[in-house]
Amino acid sequence: MLSYLKYYTSTLCLFQQTLRLNNERFAVPEILFSPSDVGIPQMGIAEAITHSITSCPVETHPHLFANILLTGGCTLFKGFSERLLTEVRALAPVEFDVNIMFPPDPVKYSWQGGAILSKDPEFKSMLVTKEEYEEEGYRVCADKFDV
Template sequence: MLTNYLKDVISYRQLHVLDETFVMNQCKEDCCFVSADFYRDMRTAALNGPENTLSRDYILPDYLDVRRGYIRQKEESVQGKPVIRMNNERFAVPEVLFSPADIGIQQMGVAECIMHAIGKLDQTCQPDLLANIALIGGNACLPGFKRRVHTEVRTLADCHMDVNVHCSSDPSSYAWQGAKVLANSPEFANKLISRKEYLEKGSDFCNEKFNI
C-alpha cells in the first residue's frame, strides 16, 4: 500500500517511474521514516536551505551507470542523473499507516487495529497480549515505526497495563520463520485437515477438531 501511495505522490514529477513498483519500493525503504511528531516535521520540511534537515535527493536507477537508486551525498553532483527530491514525502507517506483518514480511507490505524483485536479477547488475556506485541512485515523496518506503535498503543491502553512492542532483526520474514518452526514440529501433522476432509465435512469439522 505505501509503495503505491508513494508512486501517486511523486508521479507528477517523474512519470516514467509510475510502473516501476520495485523502484519506488526501494525508494521507500531508503528514504522513508515514521515521524514521532508529524506537525513538527512538517514545519521543518517547509523551510528552505540548510534549515531543512529532512530533504533528500534520491537518485533513480538509469540501468546504465546506476543499477539501484540511492540517496545522494551532499557533495555529489546530480547533473544528468534522474533524481527525485524527497521532502515531506519521507514521513507523510508512512503516516498513512497510522492515520488512513488523511487520504480518505475510513479505517483504523495500526494502533487502533491492535487495540481492537486485543479488545475482542477475554479480559484476562489482554494484559499479556499488550506486553507482547510483535511487529512483522516490511514496513516494520521503517525507522521510528516501533517507537510510534508503542507510543500510540500506550496512549490507548489502560494505564495499569504494561505495553511492550518487540521487533525482530528481520521483520520481513519473521512470520515465515514462525511458520517454518511450526511446520517442522512433530505435532504439526495433527493440526492439518485435508482438502477432501474439508469438502466432505465442512467448517464444522475444523471447529470440532481444533476446539474452536
C-alpha cells in the same frame, strides 16, 4: 509543473517507474497510523491491533498486549516501534502492560517461524484439510482449535 513519476522508455525497464519524493516521504509511514488523513476510512495500525486484541477472549487481553510482535518491511521505518508503543499504550487499559517486540530481521521473521513450525512433528495435527472442512464445515475448526 514538476512530475513525480518518471516512465522509462527502454524495453529493459518497460515496467519500472521512479517515484521522486521530498517531503512526501515523511507522509507515507503516517498513512499506517492515520489512514483517514488521506481519505482512507480505515483504522490506523494502533487501533487495528487494539481492536484485534479486544476481540479475543477477555482473559487473553493482558497476554496479548504484553506480546505484540512487529514483522514486515514497514516496521523498519525510523521510530515505528516507539510510535506504535505510544499509541497502543494510550488505547490499552491502564492495568495492562504493553510490550512491543522487534525481531532482528522483521522482514523474514514470519517466514522463518512458519518454516520452523512446518518441521515440528505435531504440525500436521494443527491443520484442517480442505476435505475435512468441506465434510464438517466450521465445526471441525471449533473442535480442533477449541473455539
